[in-house]
Amino acid sequence: MTLLDTAEEKAGAAPAPAPPGRPARRIPAGVAALRWTALRLLALAVLLAAWQAVVAAGVWPRVLVPSPGDVWQAFVKASTVHDGVRGISGHLLVEHLAVSLRRIAIGTGYAALVGIPLGLLIGVVKPLAVVLEPAVTFLRTLPPLAYLSLLVIWFGIDESPKIWLLLVAALPPIAAATAAAVRGVPTDLVEAGRALGAGPVALLFSIRLPSALPEILTGVRIAVGIAYTSVVAAETINGVPGIGGMIRDAQRYNQTDVVIAGIIAIGLSGILLDALFRGLERAAVPWRGRT
Template identity: 50%
Template sequence: MSDAVHKRILLRALSLAVFLAIWWAIAEANVWSDLFVPDPTAVLGRLVDGETVHDGARGLSGYYLHEHLWHSLWRILRGLFWAIAFGVPLGLLLATVAPFRIIVEPYVTFVRALPPLAYFSLLIIWFGIEDASKVWLLFLAAFPPITLAVLHGVRSIPRRQLDGALSLGANRWQVTRFVVLPSVLPELFTGIRLAIGFAWTTIVAAETVDGIPGIGGLAWETKKFQQTDVAVLCIVLIGLSAIVLDQIVRAVENRVVPWRGKS
């Protein structure tokens, strides 16, 4: 690894150490009660509990932590898959068919502006309390940024670039394949990364009903017994999982879109 990479890792490790030290100092000073600021060791203890059988109980709420994480991730991946499958062609249509854009774009913006809980009740009525309603909610949270990213990517292509391809004898499909899609890829990956962020921020809302197993459902359930340490653990795991998934997408982006440069 290069010196720059070593330096970046060192800085991040140092910032994490400082954060943990401040957290531990506040907890030890009893500035607030454990109900508001749990001790880091208590959160670590919950992490151990979540992966073991303790007091006759399996993990937390009957499932191991990795099972909670996997169920949430699987819901997110399904919602994200359909968001990409729907958002990419929709974005291309919005960018290339003006009447379609005039009619449909306001609806995409409308859906993007809605908070998830505003329509989750409708999704439960339509699709039930099982995974279908959750995946639909995650899809609705994820597809607008992908659609708008593709729209912006296509519209930012210089007209002379398209005209140049046409003047060289390229047909419509060849222009799309060799000019439009490569130009849109950087914006598409940006849209996917934004969509992943929206999906993770929506996962707790998606799992408020019948969300166990699920890390969002586990976080929601902590309010019943005021389990602040479990809530903090869920927040940390959701954040770390989002970072890992984002890093995977960035790695794919660096391979697929090398001309954009490392990010």
């Protein structure tokens, strides 16, 4: 969550400061949301104006830095059928995005299925932590391109190496967040559970796991972001359809406008995906941030 989002939430709930002797004035949530929306639109307009000014000044050749209009035309081209050609590289932009998001969902899903139990074991069983935690840290420090070639040798150039790369990229943050969350469970809760007769398994599933759930969801959210940044690397090998494959093909033909359009599409879809996960966190752990 950004500082802007935090401020936005506070704006709808906290009264505005008032001078001494005057009652505090509460700003309606709708008005606060409109203010933040206007601020974001203003920032976007300033960015687009600066971009257009750089292009008009001819600081760099148009083939290297296309105008906002050129990028918009690339969006239209990538999203429609033109001259008998379907989008870019034979697929529409939404199809490229859908395939990449499916790969991210599969890779991150497998990473969560492995990483959460692994993190629970690391956080609860100290002998296993001594053995497994260095391996998790080792994987977390590796950039995806470092082991992509090895995965291609092992699994070929179809879907398998892409899914494996996203799984290996997303697993360490989930396992590390889960382990840290389990270790951070208040000792008083654990001791109270033991006093009531709960065994190790009951303590794990009735106290440790629910208490650690907010941090676990944060780890999954971070892992999704890491998987999204890794999908372009995963799709450099036979990645069409896929947003990374589309960008790779455009780069080969110096289609800078298509490359920028693809980057913007990744960023916008990433914002929507992150907002979806924040909504999921609020629904799954409504007590988070409350006393």
